[in-house]
Amino acid sequence: MRYAMIIDTKKCVGCSDCVVACQNENRVPIGYCRDWVIENAKGTFPNVSIELRSERCNHCENSPCVRCCPTGASHYENGGLVMVDRSKCIGCGACVQSCPYNARYSHPDGFVDKCSFCNHRLKEGKNPSCVSVCPTSCMYFGDLDDSESQVSQLLKNRGWKVLAPEVGTKPQVYYLI
Amino acid sequence: MNEEILISGRMNPHIDPTLGIWGWEIPLYLFLGGLAAGILFFAALYSLLGKEKELPTAVRKATFLVPIILMVGLGALFLDLKNKLYFWQLYTTIRIESPMSWGAWILMLITPLSMAWCLSYWRDLIPNWTWQLKFLEWVEVFVQKYRKTFAWTMIISSVILGIYTGILLSAFNARPLWNTSILGPLFLVSGLSTGAATIMWLSKEKLERSLFSKIDLLLIGIEVFFIIHLFMGFMASNAAQIEAAQLFLGGAYTLPFWGGVVLLGLVIPAILEVMELRGKHIPVALPAILILIGGLVFRFIIVDAGQISQYFY
Numbered sequence: 423m424r425y426a427m428i429i430d431t432k433k434c435v436g437c438s439d440c441v442v443a444c445q446n447e448n449r450v451p452i453g454y455c456r457d458w459v460i461e462n463a464k465g466t467f468p469n470v471s472i473e474l475r476s477e478r479c480n481h482c483e484n485s486p487c488v489r490c491c492p493t494g495a496s497h498y499e500n501g502g503l504v505m506v507d508r509s510k511c512i513g514c515g516a517c518v519q520s521c522p523y524n525a526r527y528s529h530p531d532g533f534v535d536k537c538s539f540c541n542h543r544l545k546e547g548k549n550p551s552c553v554s555v556c557p558t559s560c561m562y563f564g565d566l567d568d569s570e571s572q573v574s575q576l577l578k579n580r581g582w583k584v585l586a587p588e589v590g591t592k593p594q595v596y597y598l599i
Numbered sequence: 600m601n602e603e604i605l606i607s608g609r610m611n612p613h614i615d616p617t618l619g620i621w622g623w624e625i626p627l628y629l630f631l632g633g634l635a636a637g638i639l640f641f642a643a644l645y646s647l648l649g650k651e652k653e654l655p656t657a658v659r660k661a662t663f664l665v666p667i668i669l670m671v672g673l674g675a676l677f678l679d680l681k682n683k684l685y686f687w688q689l690y691t692t693i694r695i696e697s698p699m700s701w702g703a704w705i706l707m708l709i710t711p712l713s714m715a716w717c718l719s720y721w722r723d724l725i726p727n728w729t730w731q732l733k734f735l736e737w738v739e740v741f742v743q744k745y746r747k748t749f750a751w752t753m754i755i756s757s758v759i760l761g762i763y764t765g766i767l768l769s770a771f772n773a774r775p776l777w778n779t780s781i782l783g784p785l786f787l788v789s790g791l792s793t794g795a796a797t798i799m800w801l802s803k804e805k806l807e808r809s810l811f812s813k814i815d816l817l818l819i820g821i822e823v824f825f826i827i828h829l830f831m832g833f834m835a836s837n838a839a840q841i842e843a844a845q846l847f848l849g850g851a852y853t854l855p856f857w858g859g860v861v862l863l864g865l866v867i868p869a870i871l872e873v874m875e876l877r878g879k880h881i882p883v884a885l886p887a888i889l890i891l892i893g894g895l896v897f898r899f900i901i902v903d904a905g906q907i908s909q910y911f912y
Contacts (some may be wrong), residue, residue: 438608441608453610453611453612454611454612455608455609455610455611458607458608458609459607459608460605460606460607460608461604461605461606461607462603462604462605462606463603463604463606464601464602464603464604465601465602466600466601466602486771486772486773489696489697489770490696490697490698490699490770490771491694491699492689492697492699492700492702492703493688493689493694493700494692494694495688509685510685510688510691511682511685511688512680512681512682512683512685512689513680513682513683514679514680514681514699515620515679515681516697516699518614518618518620519621519773519774519906520770520771520772520773521773522773522909522910524609524611524614524615524618524909526614527611527612527613527614528612528613528620528681532681532682532683532685533681533682534681585912586910586912588837588839588910589772589773589910590772
């Protein structure tokens with residue numbers, strides 16, 4: 423089992439529903455977020471293009487946060503999820519420094535927090551809350567080890583990218599381009 | 600003109616717009632850790648070389664500062680933790696891959712070691728002292744008996760402590776400015792240099808002063824070489840590291856770094872020490888203070904600038 427999230431940048435409209443759904447589902451403190459929308463405009467006028475991306479923890483296969491954590495609070499779980507054990511986290515900030523995506527933040531209660539791919543929902547057989555609320559259905563979630571799964575098929579048939587692959591983290595959030 | 604505009608909906612405190620999760624605590628600790636490592640290294644080295652009589656400040660006097668320096672450093676580290684009451688979780692596991700875990704354990708070793716070293720010379724400070732606790736007297740005798748073993752342990756652990764303060768940063772591949780293996784040796788040499796400066800400042804013996812002045816000159820030379828090496832490496836690296844180096848080559852940290860650290864903290868004290876060695880009368884405190892401040896500012900700048908440097912995607 424290897425969980426992956428796929429986001430279709432051609433279908434995303436940047437409404438930020440995924441952000442609100444996550445804040446609600448995971449009781450993210452006010453003023454913080456576990457996922458966010460990036461609007462990336464580039465080109466030379468009048469030939470400009472825009473890309474919209476819903477970003478979050480990439481649940482990297484080679485996670486620098488897991489490597490740098492001094493207590494083992496950041497760890498891998500079933501399906502390659504990168505999780506934080508709140509009872510072991512001392513809030514030293516090493517994982518925050520180690521993340522090239524700046525996907526982690528220091529929770530006001532002291533521990534470090536980030537996207538969990540809604541692990542509690544996965545256990546009930548549901549999709550992460552961001553995926554399930556997306557009004558344009560531009561987000562997909564599934565198992566890459568299963569070659570018949572929707573996510574595997576999408577990566578087979580569409581062009582895609584991951585963020586900052588040059589850092590060597592092997593991110594598991596894919597963007598269709 | 601080809602332009603790229605990035606608009607982010609994220610505004611997490613201490614993360615955006617630029618990362619600032621580490622404030623003054625970490626750079627202060629990195630400085631104090633390096634300083635303690637420097638003093639202990641020279642104490643152990645000259646104890647092993649049998650120079651206890653000729654170099655009393657290096658082997659004995661200066662080491663009395665180390666437990667205090669380490670306590671303040673540990674205090675700063677503790678303040679940096681957001682989940683302070685969970686700090687003991689550091690000592691429930693040893694994680695070889697995590698430099699911070701290494702650091703926590705080496706501090707656990709070197710702090711009591713430095714205290715025991717001081718205890719063994721306590722009667723130098725107060726000659727007619729009698730211990731109220733039998734245990735302390737036992738420690739005193741024990742260290743005196745196994746001085747060589749203690750010195751070797753101290754030399755090795757002080758080098759690990761000194762080099763780890765740099766490796767802690769260089770292990771973060773997400774921060775291009777830190778992600779260079781020269782940072783470990785650079786921080787070690789800088790720490791040894793601040794240690795040598797402290798010994799030189801405290802010493803009353805002419806021979807000891809001039810010896811540590813020469814050692815310091817050598818270390819400053821190596822440090823300058825490493826700094827040049829650091830930037831050569833950046834300029835020959837990828838876009839992210841070239842951009843990180845620009846922070847120091849025209850960017851916001853240009854003047855603080857080249858003026859505050861390299862000129863005031865390395866070049867001027869080196870010139871002062873050469874003048875002193877040539878017989879000019881220069882108050883010894885002056886180069887020593889400049890080196891210490893330079894070392895402190897160096898760590899603040901590297902920690903600050905490193906958090907700004909990042910990969911763009």
